[in-house]
Amino acid sequence: MTAEFHKANRQRLYAEMKDGSAVVFFSGSAPRQSADAYYTFFTNRNFLYLTGIKFAGLVLVATKIGGNVQESIYILPPDLMKERWTGRRPKADEVIAQSGITDIRFVENFENDIHRVLNSGNVQRVYLDLYRHTPDEGLDEAHRFAQTIKTGYPFLTVENILPILKRLRTLKAPCEIDAMRRAMTVTREGILRMMRASHPGMYEYEYKAEFDYALTGAGVLEPAFHSIISAGENNFCIHYDSYMGQAKDGDMILNDVGAQWDGECNDVSRGWPCNGKYSKEQRMLYECALNTSNYMFSIIKPGMLMDDVDKTARRYCCEQLKKIGLLSSYDEIGKYMWHGGAHHVGYDVHDVVDALGKPIAPNMVFCVDIGIYAEDLGIGFRVEDNCLVTPTGAENLSASVPRTIEDIEAVMAK
Template sequence: MKKEFYQGNRNRMYQKMKPYSLLVMFSGKEVRKTNDEYYPFYADRNFLYLTGLESKEFILLVRKDSGEEINEKVYILPPDPLKERWTGRRMKPQQVEEMSGIGNLSYVQEFEKDFHKLASEGNYQYLYLDLFKEDFEDRDLPAHQLLLRAAAAYPYLQIENANAIVRELRTIKQPCEIEAMREAEKITRAGITAMMKASKPGMYEYQYKAVFDYVLGQYGPQGPAFPSIISAGENNFCIHYYSYTGQAKDGDMVLNDVGAWYDHLMNDVSRGWPCNGKYNEKQRLLYECALKTSNHMFGMIKPGMLMAEVDAEIRRYNGLMLKDAGVLERPEETGAYMWHGGAHHVGFDVHDAICPPKRITPGMVFCVDVGIYHEEWGIGFRLEDNCLVTEDGCENLSAITPRTIEEIEDTMQKGYFAADYGKDMEHI
């Protein structure tokens, strides 16, 4: 993304803030894994959405005075040759400005002094913080820690919800975001088709994952957009399965729920295929129910439709398909085979942190996810695609990945060639 994208995001944010406000956003800190080891740093996505900066411990401080008068400042880590020798070079001021479009910079040690001066001088009434927690027991982040200090030292500052504003902005994707998602779809397709071509009875789940990770590694160092869900046989009945220890036996279905990212934008694609390359009668029957349901949804989603109706219609229509196929006696019993929701938004997060919309509007991107889990038959899979809402309908962004029975079986018969993915590598 170019700096103009992040500048535009901030300007839209500022328009929604009240006059005489302060905004503080944090990039986040490393989380300790064990002893002297940390988990890889993962920048706060709202901070990233506003700045484009992925370095740890950065802080964005903005003040909005009367009218449209805005002052922005980013606090960065100072140079430290010894630490940089161990953990890599820190971003320099010129790099920060080129990436974010913010030229007013200080080192993080100056933040407390600057914030105290602004908060105590009496010119500001509101303090915008991103205080979101998924669960009450989640650890406190730097914004929560600042809230406690501010409540004690500056009780006259009214706390406002920065998270709600950013979520609203992230709900509608901009053209550059959509183009990045298209690139992510191409990478995901390469990884999924590689697994299809490599598939064979006796293959372990960790081997499927290794194929996917290897192919994604040819497109950049970032790897999968989220922990890949790759399972076979009875493990397909664990919706979020991460063990990768099972073995695909002849006749088993392989389930994948995976995604790539490109320029911070993520996708989420699921396919289910027989490890031996040929759907049996029952697998074919259930897969066709899911495919018909998915095609039905992509034929009807359009602006103005209630967002809640996406999931409801997936369940209703899939119930009809399962009844017609003789699997259900009544469509209302579809919950016996559909165990999870059918739609979630994607973007800077794979389950994107957006403001849940009442109605669908152009520029939204969400998954159409049809899962069928028939334990008695030993068949579990999902067919998940990414839906871009257009001005008069929608587009299946992940239609480029084989999704019909014919496409999948044909792909699997071709065998695995790394060169298929645009890379000059030897035949594997």
């Protein structure tokens, strides 16, 4: 992504901030894995959206006073000994080139600088990224800083900036869509490798190795999310992550995977029999899911409500399942469809957007995710594709990933 893209994102954000306010974003830090090791660092998605910088320990600060915006990025100072052990730190010229922000300071000055701003009398409100998935999650830097403000500056209002960012991230810029397309070429290759290698007796971790090889070979060092690859009865755990199962002859392989490019994610699911040939029951169920997905892509268009995508998918799939005798009424759909039929995708694989109860619009990207789980038949899988809303309808960004029974069997026969 270019500096112009990130600068435009910040300008739209600043336009929605109230005058007499400051906003602070933290890039985040990697959690500790063991005594002296850390997990791979994953940049805060909103910080990345606004700056394009993928380093830990950085802070973005902006003030809006009298209509004028001043912005700074705080970076870690050079430290030869630490950089020998944990890698180089970003240089000021790199940060300027990537973000378009020219005021670069060292993070050791952040505390004094921000307290000077908050004591100036010109700021009445502080915006922070206060996202929490569940109430019992540990407090991140933004939440800890919010507590500092509330304790030390009770006369200031602390406001969550996330609702504004959700609106900004809902519609994708052309460069974001281009990045998703580039990621899809990598995702496709990874899925093809798994299909071609598939055979009875193959372990789930071997499937994962095939997918990871394709990503690494393309320079994608981390997938868009924790890959879900399972066989047989493990398919009935929706977010399975063990990889230790072994495919028995006739087992379905479920994969829910994606590459990322420039921070933009893919999320694609396919299901196939490990032996390369769908049984009668597998074929019937897969056709139900595929027909539902195809129908959804034929009707999705601007103006349709996101809520209706899921409802329509469930009702259409119900009719498909009724035709093959698995259901008699819609009241039973929960037996076979365990999750929603759509979710947004972008900088997060389950993207943080403002779409609930609102009409679909061009340049939205979301997944059409049709999952069928027939425990009584031992068959579970998903057909999940990435949908770009166009001015007149929808484009399947993952259409190049084999999805029909004929195409999948042909790939596996090679």
